[in-house]
Amino acid sequence: MRYCPFLLLLLFFASCEKEPVSPVDTTPYVLELPPHFPYPDIPEDNELTEARVALGKMLFFEPAMSVDSSITCGACHKQSLAFADDLPISPGVRGRLGFRNSPTLVNLAYLTKVNKDGGVPKLDIQALVPIEDHAEMDLPILHAAERLNADPEYVDAFQRAYGELASPFTITRALGAFQRTLISANSTYDQYLMGEVSLNAAAERGRQLFFSDATNCSSCHGGFNFTENGFFNNGLYETYEDWGRRRVTGLPEDDGVFRVPTLRNIALTAPYMHDGSLPDLQAVLEHYNTGGTTHPNKDNRIQPLHLSTEQMADLEAFLHTLTDTSFLTDQRFKP
Structure with missing residues (x-):
């Protein structure tokens, strides 16, 4: 039996096709603000979308973001306490203590320098600090990305939010997007x-x-x-x-x-x-x-x-x- 070279070529390319991926969701996320609140500056490389905010919330409450999967961002920043904590120093993985009180996360969208000492220049990279800090989550960000990329649900969520897999860039940006939505303006x-x-x-x-x-x-x-x-x-x-x-x-x-x-x-x-x-x-x-x-x-x-x-x-x-x-x-x- 003779094989048609053209048919073999079609079969080769068909076998190399990638799994279908979800399209990027660009639906805007609109902040609800009273008249006396200005609209915050949003970075051009991290415009607020429904998909990015939803992904950031998933990551905020994801135990796999800590080295032993024991804590989340939400463990030290509780909504019932205005995303702060009621302890002088919040414990990290294995009960380790840092040296600063957990701040409230309300209205972070308006900060230009982040952390109590202003050591982080923008919100979109701040998450690197608690994720990698030995006394907090103690997980290298590249290891966090590997974990997330092994989970089909996260692969889909990152694709819809950023059109790519989890990485230090997309992880920190997604967390920044969610935290920008924590607007408290109805006291x-x-x-x-x-x-x-x-x-x-x-x-x-x-x-x-x-x-x-x-x-x-x-x-x-x-x-x-x-x-x-x-x-x-x-x-x-x-x-x-x-x-x-x-x-x-x-x-x-x-x-x-x-x-x-x-x-x-x-x-x-x-x-x-x-x-x-x-x-x-x-x-x-x-x-x-x-x-x-x-x-x-x-x-x-x-x-x-x-x-x-x-x-x-x-x-x-x-x-x-x-x-x-x-x-x-x-x-x-x-x-």
Whole structure:
């Protein structure tokens, strides 16, 4: 029997055909924002799409992202706590402890430098830090990609989101996409700004104090997100075990300098400060009321306030109006 060379060629190419892949899903993901929130800058190489956000959420709650598959990103960032934790230091794999308190992840879309010391230049690569850190997830990112590419569900999800397999680029971008959707903008205070509710008497007194020259709170915690995203030393210690931003810059003037965090959902994110050393809001207010400790880098705005017990209670009442209860139960953020 003679074989037709053309037929053999067709059979060869047919046998080399790749498995069908899912088309890239470019359906935009639109952030829902109130009028007093600006739309955040979204990187051109990671535009928000439904597929990218869905993939990022899968990865955020994926145990295989840790070396022994024991923890997820969500283990240290719990939705019920505004994506923060209630421990001074959250344990990583095998119970290992790092040295900083887990921050809230709300409104990360507005950050220009990430982490408490600003050491990561953009959100889209921040996930490399916890994934590879020995005290957190302890998994080389290339090993994480290998695990994900061995799972057909993830192969399909990455194809739909980015048109390629899991890689350090696509893993970190997907996580960044999901975290940009964690917008908290429906607190009692937001409803007050939109004329939907009134603040009670104590919270209203606290609001006036917060924005007054007497406390100067809003000079650091200003704007729609209650932070100007600056980096300051707030006089927490005379000597800092954690150098803060000095670890990034190497400059002595950055010793004990940390990012000013957002105050949104602040009543839910205790304990406070970079090391979780202040247990509750009363301790935080007392720290600022006394003016903190002596340190050469302490910001000159940190001065004794001499507030009365009632004024301290009023400030705390105002801070509670920054809690967004709808954010805590939003089904879009659940695994």
